[in-house]
Amino acid sequence: MTEVRVTVDGVNYADDVEPRMLLAQYLRETLGKTGTLIGCDTSNCGACTVSLNGQSVKSCSVLAVQADGAEVTTIEGLARDGTLHPVQEAFRECHGLQCGYCTPGMIMAAVDLLGDNPDPTEQEVREGIEGNLCRCTGYQNIVRAVQSAAKTMKPGAAQPTEQAAPVAGGGN
């Protein structure tokens, strides 16, 4: 067992974990953060994407011990004080989800994408979320949601509050 200290969605945790435990398992099984989902065993689907120190990672390809000292944001910590993040809001408004299973990872990946590229073209969105698979939507409304969120998040755009500003964005 190895000790890991990590901040997840604003709460500090210290746990002894098996060295082989994946961050995805730690979040779900140890912390009960079941909002983060697991869809494959080969890091292809991206359902488990979270923000690690401001960068999106597939939490199935990070060991829990690698997150020692890190700050993790999951889908559960994205909304602040009851206000949805603009990307969450856009996914709902644009019908960017159906069964919802890819959604937490897809939203976390999109948040990071918009941190890197605040005004992506359709093709840039498509390539930017290529690592996250969805079987329901055909991606069209996901792409629309990401571009819609980009508009909302532009400096000077009316909507989001300070707290709901992107949490991820190209690393700290």
Next chain:
Amino acid sequence: MTTTAEPTTEIGRARVRKEDQRLITGRSRYTDSITPSGTVHIAVVRSTIARATINSIDKSEAEKAPGVFGVYTAADLGAEEVGLPCAWPITPDQKAPQRPVLANGRVNFSGEGVAVVVARSAAAARDAVELVDVDYEPLDPVLDMEAAAQDGAELVHPDLGSNVSATWVFDSAAAGTGGDVSEAIKAAEADDDQIVVRRRFRQQRLIPAFMEPRSCVVDPTGEQLTIWAATQVPHILRTMTTVTLGVPESKLRVIAPDVGGGFGGKIGVLPEEMLCVLLAQKLGKPVKWTETRSECMLTAHHGRDQIQDLVMAVRKDGTITGFDVHLYADMGAYLGLVGPGVPILGAFMFNAIYKMPALRFTCSNVFTNKTLTDAYRGAGRPEATFAIERMMDEVAVELGRDPVELREQNWIKHDEFPYDTVVGLTYDTGNYEQATQRAMELFDYAGLRREQEERRRSGDPVQLGIGISTFTEMCGLAPSRVLGSLDYGAGGWEAANVRMLATGKVEVTTGASAHGQGHETAFSQIVADKLGVGFDDVEILHGDTQVAPKGLDTYGSRSLVVGGIAIVNAAEKVIEKAKKIAAHLLEASEDDIEFANGQFTVRGTDKGKAIQEIAFAAFMAHDYPEGMEPSLDSDAVFDPENFSFPHGTHLCAMEVDTDTGRVNLRRYVCVDDIGNVINPLIVEGQVHGGLAQGIAQALFEEANYDESGTLVNATFVDYTLPSAADLPSFTTETVSTPSTTNPLGVKGVGEAGTIASTPAIVNGVLDAVRHLGVTEIEMPTTSQRVWRALQVAKGHQAQQTPSDTHSPGAGLGSIDPNNPKGEVQ
């Protein structure tokens, strides 16, 4: 999607979904997220060999492993006689092997369960699986369905005496619904004014690949056994658990919580679910199973996998005179819950939208040593649509006709509805001219044909092809009497209950269990309109046999067309009851009470009461009419009289790089007639997702087995689901000729995109290269296959490999593992 002014009714509004708030914030409850205190976890020891007898199973090391409660075979559980159910004996003499919960002495496909480990954690269980030593005696696997169907073939199940499970025939002459196909073909062969077109198409094996792996938790700690399962069919699972294990139905509660997609792939009754029940009973503790993705690819049922031999007789003027269909359908090693019936659902769709005087359909269901097949989005109808829509293009080529014009010549005209088809179905409504005309406008058909001509003339290395599919489907499964005539083991009705609560809120239960479709939103819209209450005042409850006790679940585009109508009928009963109480309270004759927008009023007066006031009065029960119960709550069960028949015209522009074989989907336009639309936003989403799956069959996906019967692409690394970067944005619109078979005028949309799009894409790819001498490219039409077809057409040899999608990204145009440099030999 056509955008018009927002309607004043809830029906027709593009409401954002009620379901989404919890799903976008991580407040979801998928089965694997449910872990009652004391839960033990199981992992299954699986065969690595397609066909073998088991000499011995050594569990000793696994049993000693830390955290292991036990390791069990079927014999250890007393489950050797247990067989998983098949609910669709398509013929009286259908051969059906026992499908065991764990192998009994022999394994019949790679991935079949051999033993089960129970441990403190899922990780400990999986670790211990590695310690179970199974000694196999490998046997030659039966892998080729056509060879397997021949006399003298090696038998998957020797005791059955044949690999052919059943042969099912429909003959329009015998049924009295049309003429004799053999005569039509004979006549065509003897007539210079007719042609006979013969083709063989292959429907490759697909994997449904829903995003949520399957999972099950069984909790025995109450009086009832509670089963949480990632299933499309909680009600069927409850009944079938009783049928399979003998647990009284009244002692079972099945809950399908949030379910992460299904597409038919979660319609089954699983060996692992039954193992969880058996182990929970044995151990007295909650038992959980969650599969890995690879287990899902290996063992969750697959879809499609047919060989289609087609013969069409056509007059040279373009009129179809007969269509003879012969299928081999690969069942895999066992029969799934409805697997044998899947190709039969297609039988009625080979005539599609066309007037045909004679049709015969013969399907042989064949066993092989592969994963079993069962329903996958469209279930039989995509296969049929592919066959007929590819054939229409082939006939157009043979006759030198424009493929749209040839279709129009043969299709049922809008003024010919209702129309009795050659297979005995009655199409209630449709307007193929309207959908096609609109699609061609949006697509710029004429402009793209000009561009195609220009590229051909200039010898452009990138050639353009135009793909067409004018499809119909039978939805709203299904009229119970029809299912009875097909020997299906259940009815096709759906149930609903509408309850008015004391405070005016409305609870609705439905037996249609959603797994991403948006039932909570669409059904709320319907109820809000019917009862004149607020959209947010309606709560849709589903997916729990204790909450919504009666139902037949979700598949076959039935939720709205069958389940929605049950809700409408239950709401009507609520209004009828409320009307009596309103008349009583308003001191008027019931005949004088009118109901609109949630208000009961006395005709010709301003006296009235809101439905919420009536609900409260019924709850208080201080003053209500004699002879009635103080309740508005109502049940309804709706059994449809007919199917519904959505249709549409799908057009695509395919660019093919003739130097590399690379295929690019440049434009996709579809205009679907799904009758009245409850929620255009949800409809658009269903069409998009359906298109992606149908396109993926045409371009990307195939479950590949090697010569030893191993599935070689059992991960998302090499089973190439399309990503966002592999697809364009689609242009989708709807037109409507409302269905006359149900009061909402709806037709169903869940499967439309998948059924229609596959032949459109392949027709388009072929249209791009046909003038270069290419006549056929099997699906998926990967770069390799297209490139090879072009080489062969040029008279070059191209090396064949049996499976060309089993290296990473190969389905998306990557290298051929056997021919990495792509040399021409």
